[in-house]
Amino acid sequence: MIKIFSQVLAALTLGFLASNVWANGDIQVKDAWVQAAPPGVKVMAAYLEIKNNGKQQQVLTGVSSPAFGKIEIHRSVIQGNVARMDHLKELTIPANASVLLQQGGLHLMLMDVKKPLASGDQVPLAFIFGNGEKIAATAIVRSGKMEGMGEGGTMDHSGHGGHKH
Numbered sequence: 001m002i003k004i005f006s007q008v009l010a011a012l013t014l015g016f017l018a019s020n021v022w023a024n025g026d027i028q029v030k031d032a033w034v035q036a037a038p039p040g041v042k043v044m045a046a047y048l049e050i051k052n053n054g055k056q057q058q059v060l061t062g063v064s065s066p067a068f069g070k071i072e073i074h075r076s077v078i079q080g081n082v083a084r085m086d087h088l089k090e091l092t093i094p095a096n097a098s099v100l101l102q103q104g105g106l107h108l109m110l111m112d113v114k115k116p117l118a119s120g121d122q123v124p125l126a127f128i129f130g131n132g133e134k135i136a137a138t139a140i141v142r143s144g145k146m147e148g149m150g151e152g153g154t155m156d157h158s159g160h161g162g163h164k165h
Contacts, residue, residue, distance in 0.1 A: 025054070025133060026052055026053045026054025026055075026056075026058070027050065027051070027052055027053075027054070027058055027093070027127075027129065027133065027135055028049075028050070028051040028053065029048055029049070029050055029051075029125075029127060029135055029137040030048065030049040030050075030051060031047075031048055031049055032046060032047070032048035032125060032137050032138065032139035032140070033046065033047055033048070033139050033140050033141070033142050034046045034047075034110065034117065034123050034139045034140070034141045034142070035047075035141075035142060036117065036118065036119045036141050036142060036143035037117075039116045040116075041113070042111065042112055042113055043109060043110065043111050043113075044068075044109075044110040044113060044117070045103075045107045045108065045109060045110065046071075046101070046107065046108040046110055046123070046125070046139050047101050047102050047103060047107055047108075048101050048108075048137075048139065049098050049099070049100050049101070050091075050093050050098065050099050050101070050127075051093075051097075051098040052093040052094065052095060052096065052097055052098070053096065054095055054096070055095050055096070056095050057092055057093060057094050057095050058092075058093045058129050058130070058131065058133075059090050059091070059092050059093070059129060059130035059131075060073065060090060060091040060092075060093065060127060060128070060129055060130075061089075061090050061128050061129060061130050062127075062128040063108055063125055063126065063127050063128070064125070064126045064128070065110070065123055065124055065125050065126065066114070066124060067110075067113065067114055067115070067117070067123050067124065068110045068111060068112055068113055068114065069111060069112025069113075069114065070111045070112055071108055071109065071110055071111065071125075072087050072088075072108070072109045072111070073087070073088040073089075073090070073091050073106070073108060073109075074086065074087055074088065074106070074107055074108070074109045075088055075105065075106050075107075076104050076105055076106075076107070085109070087109075088106075090130070091106070108125075110123075117141045118141060118143075119141055119142060119143035120140070120141060121140075121141040122138045122139070122140060122141075123138065123139040123140075123141060124136065124137075124138055125137045125138065125139055
């Protein structure tokens with residue numbers, strides 16, 4: 001009986017992790033992932049969806065992780081032929097809506113990586129909202145070339161020294 005219970009519990013846990021959805025109250029963090037980068041790279045990017053199932057807007061005011069020294073919310077902007085990153089102090093998630101953080105748009109800049117990350121690694125993230133709510137989530141490191149990415153599946157973040165704050 002204990003063996004069957006343990007197997008059922010393990011299956012439920014794996015099912016939850018496979019769905020890659022973390023929720024707390026009205027907010028859900030879905031499909032969080034980090035683009036793998038070569039060793040020595042100190043800046044990475046994370047992508048995900050934040051869904052607000054509530055009747056009031058929510059404001060993401062910060063994100064942290066023990067795997068990185070600093071995490072900022074950024075938006076990719078193209079003006080003419082010049083691409084740049086704007087740092088956002090907060091991100092509003094409207095009521096009954098989702099905000100997608102994806103390549104070429106909104107994303108999380110993961111700075112000062114503490115140790116090399118390989119494909120399949122899990123990165124703990126803590127999302128902090130203006131109302132004091134905190135949501136813990138895990139992003140999976142993915143390798144390979146993604147749409148809109150450079151050679152080797154990495155994104156060029158070398159120009160982040162000139163982003164707007």
